[in-house]
Amino acid sequence: MEKTVVLITGCSSGIGLSLAVRLASDPAKTYKVYATMRNLAKKERLLDCVKGLHKDTLDILQMDVTDQRSVLDARQRVGEKRVDILVCNAGVGLMGPLEAQSLDTMRQILEVNLLGTISTIQAFLPGMKTQGHGRILVTGSLGGLQGLPFNEVYCASKFAVEGVCESLAILLQHFNIHVSLIECGPVNTNFLDNLQAAEPGSSGEQVDARTQSLYEMYLQHCGTVFQNAAQDTDDIVKIYLEAIQSASPAFRYYTNSALLPITSPKTAASDGLQYIKTMSKIIFSTNNKVEQK
Structure with a gap:
C-alpha cells in the first residue's frame, strides 16, 4: 500500500522529534516521514529514538525554514515527489x-x-493543489490567541501565523486541502532552554527597575504554570495524530483542556479592557504586588 508522505520541520527536539518518531515507528508502516532540521549535527537524538524501527519510513533532511533555497532543496529531495x-x-x-x-x-x-512558516507552505502548496489533496498542520500557541506580557514579539509572530492559516483555510477548502492549527500551551521540551531572553541593555536601552521587578514576577508565574500544567510531547503528538487521521479535521485543536485561551473577556466589552485587567490580575497578583516607585 502506498505510504502517506509527511514532511515535518523542526525535528531536532521537542514536538517535531516526537511526532517524527511516532509516525516513522508506526507498525503498519503507513507513513513515510521526512524529518527536517536546520542543523543535521543534531540528528543523532532522532536516530536513537527510532532505532531499528524506521526502515523505509524515515529520511532526515537538512532544511532551514529561513533560507528559501534550503526549503526548495529539501522539497527536491523528497523521493515520492x-x-x-x-x-x-x-x-x-x-x-x-x-x-x-x-x-x-x-x-x-x-x-x-x-x-519560515509562510515560505514552507509556499514551497509545498502548488504540489498539493496539483494532486488535489493535502493537509497542512501548523504548531500554534496560546500566545497566538491572546497577548502575554514580555512576549510581545513572540505573540506578534504567532498572531500573524493565525491570520495566515485562517486566510488559507478559507481558500484551500476548494482544493481539498485542510489547514489545522495545533494550539499548544506549555510543553515539557527544551523550548524554555532555547528561549531567547533579552538581557537588560542589550539593545542599548536600559530597563527601569519597576519593569525589571514585574518581569521577575512574570518569570515566577511562568515557572508555576510549567510546573502545574506543562504537557509531555507524547500528549501533543496524540492531538497531531487526531488531526492527521480525521476524515474531516478541525481548523483548531487545543492540546490542553486545563489551559484554554481566555476568550470571553476579550469580547465581553467593546473597549477590550476586561481581558487586560483579567490577565494582569492572574499574572501580577496582589500577593506579589510590586511596590510603586
Missing part, C-alpha cells in the same frame, strides 16, 4: 522587556515563526 501532510513546527521564542530587545533578534523571531 509529493507531500501529503506538511507539518510546520519549527519555531523559536523570545521573552523579556521589549526595550531590551535588539532589532536583529526581533527579526530572527519573525523570520523563523512567521516567514
Whole structure:
C-alpha cells in the first residue's frame, strides 16, 4: 500500500522529534516521514529514538525554514515527489522587556515563526493543489490567541501565523486541502532552554527597575504554570495524530483542556479592557504586588 508522505520541520527536539518518531515507528508502516532540521549535527537524538524501527519510513533532511533555497532543496529531495501532510513546527521564542530587545533578534523571531512558516507552505502548496489533496498542520500557541506580557514579539509572530492559516483555510477548502492549527500551551521540551531572553541593555536601552521587578514576577508565574500544567510531547503528538487521521479535521485543536485561551473577556466589552485587567490580575497578583516607585 502506498505510504502517506509527511514532511515535518523542526525535528531536532521537542514536538517535531516526537511526532517524527511516532509516525516513522508506526507498525503498519503507513507513513513515510521526512524529518527536517536546520542543523543535521543534531540528528543523532532522532536516530536513537527510532532505532531499528524506521526502515523505509524515515529520511532526515537538512532544511532551514529561513533560507528559501534550503526549503526548495529539501522539497527536491523528497523521493515520492509529493507531500501529503506538511507539518510546520519549527519555531523559536523570545521573552523579556521589549526595550531590551535588539532589532536583529526581533527579526530572527519573525523570520523563523512567521516567514519560515509562510515560505514552507509556499514551497509545498502548488504540489498539493496539483494532486488535489493535502493537509497542512501548523504548531500554534496560546500566545497566538491572546497577548502575554514580555512576549510581545513572540505573540506578534504567532498572531500573524493565525491570520495566515485562517486566510488559507478559507481558500484551500476548494482544493481539498485542510489547514489545522495545533494550539499548544506549555510543553515539557527544551523550548524554555532555547528561549531567547533579552538581557537588560542589550539593545542599548536600559530597563527601569519597576519593569525589571514585574518581569521577575512574570518569570515566577511562568515557572508555576510549567510546573502545574506543562504537557509531555507524547500528549501533543496524540492531538497531531487526531488531526492527521480525521476524515474531516478541525481548523483548531487545543492540546490542553486545563489551559484554554481566555476568550470571553476579550469580547465581553467593546473597549477590550476586561481581558487586560483579567490577565494582569492572574499574572501580577496582589500577593506579589510590586511596590510603586
